[in-house]
Amino acid sequence: MNLQDYSAQMLPAIESELQQFVDRLGQDRANGFHEMLTYHMGWTGEGAGREAQGKRIRPLLMLLTTAACGKNWKPALPAAASIELIHNFSLVHDDIQDHSDLRRGRPTVWKKWNMPQAINVGDMLFILAQMAILGLQEHFPAEIVLKVDGIIQKACMELSCGQYLDISYESQNNLALEDYWPMVSGKTAALLSACPWVGALLGGADETQQEAWQNFGHSLGLAFQVQDDYLGIWGDSALTGKSTESDLVAGKKSLPVLFGMEKRGAFAKRWSEGPIQPEEVSFLAEQLTEEGAKLYTQQAADQMTELALQNLRMAAPKGKAGEALYELAHELLKRQA
């Protein structure tokens, strides 16, 4: 069993678990509502399929952790579904907040229907995520279910605080490098940290082990985000592909941009003058490189990656599932585009 074998078993089980909760909606009067949810989840509508569903990284990470603690991963499925539903709730609202037209190559929910319905679709995904937590009762004692609930709510609070910072940063031009970490700790790391934490709890790990797993998820999330920020400026699709995919055009306050702003050099000057145009992208990326942002970001990504792998070793995953977890971490952190 390697990562591919585990994925082949787990992904269909995750999909069917998710579907079960979304189908709680009933299909008489709320027919159209159900359709909005299944569309967003990538199961129905134009372009439905694997590509539209996303990678389901979070539930996979959780279930592999339970398996790497030496336990059967199947009873943990409702928790895995809950985390994925929360991730998707945040995507639906994020797309409205960012005014994004496309998600995984398809029109976003607010674009396809309208903004009021899309807010409500996000809300319902979050409500179904709460329902999913309760689904753990079939296999776990009530005290454990409440512990999982507490971990997930804490992650959601951090997620929402990160979202607040992200939206606030858009209109702030006096940000420092140190403003970066609390924002991404919330927006990316909180939910990713909850995955192995809950997975370990449901895998019977003790509190010390749970902490190691939690740290692994947190540093994995940060490493992933810094890597994403790097690729958003120097990745193939940002530079040589459609330069509209560059974070510079999107105006994203990513780590390299915050580094450049703090330097107060030529990049900062141009950045402060207003939106970056696609034709400026390669010049400004070069500018950032010269000012040291590329090296800094690469080093931060390397450090976080090293920390994540170190935390994974501390968590001491067992057996083939443990090896698959190393594989998953490497796959997430070695993306090239």
Added chain:
Amino acid sequence: MNLQDYSAQMLPAIESELQQFVDRLGQDRANGFHEMLTYHMGWTGEGAGREAQGKRIRPLLMLLTTAACGKNWKPALPAAASIELIHNFSLVHDDIQDHSDLRRGRPTVWKKWNMPQAINVGDMLFILAQMAILGLQEHFPAEIVLKVDGIIQKACMELSCGQYLDISYESQNNLALEDYWPMVSGKTAALLSACPWVGALLGGADETQQEAWQNFGHSLGLAFQVQDDYLGIWGDSALTGKSTESDLVAGKKSLPVLFGMEKRGAFAKRWSEGPIQPEEVSFLAEQLTEEGAKLYTQQAADQMTELALQNLRMAAPKGKAGEALYELAHELLKRQA
């Protein structure tokens, strides 16, 4: 102890419980976020105070039920806070969805800040509501906490389905009278039904009694909504006050309007031709009366009120708290404006 005495004890306790959960947010980096939440809750900002906080009907209803089951209401406070936070989450999102500028006489959150932050404020209120449920663990066994959780999530699902219908109805002109009940069952009755249900569960009521309490809340919610719909057209502030407060101008598909649409008479003709202007309000209200909508709505309100009181008798509330509950129900259902 009458309703006023109970309110004098319970309302400050509810407020301080709510505050405790909102303060979980911390106040370092998320300072501005905390301010948005306390503003909406009516504690800070211009116009803060009792008026801005709303009536806290839902938590009051829950706590009175626990007391009317012969138990101490104080341990039930986290559940009461949870329901009120959910109500407020739905208000914040509703105001965005309806594009409403004012809530309880003050600028709405999206109007005062912006739409992206307001979506996130609603999300955070909902997350805090989940946290609040977990707060019950201090006084109740885990199994009971999960039961409360299940009741509240079910109510939220219905609330969100009702919201879906409400938004959908806006663009539908072939609605029938029967489309009304599923919408208001979700939008108004679901959460109101959860209040006495949870209150009774935490008051140690058995399942049969819980069902009676749940039915009381449900019919109270429907009666309240039908009454609200009546006042929205024939109430003092709709007719003789600012006629912009009329549901006719707002284009709301309320019970009298659906009645009129189904009649396909003069009212339906005018309604189908586009937005109603303030100067048409008294004429169209009269038209609806002539077509039988006023009598029909009044009868529906009376029937639902009778049912609610009957269900309350079935639930057999005890002692002074029981009397206060009758008082509360009468107060809710006998509003004149």
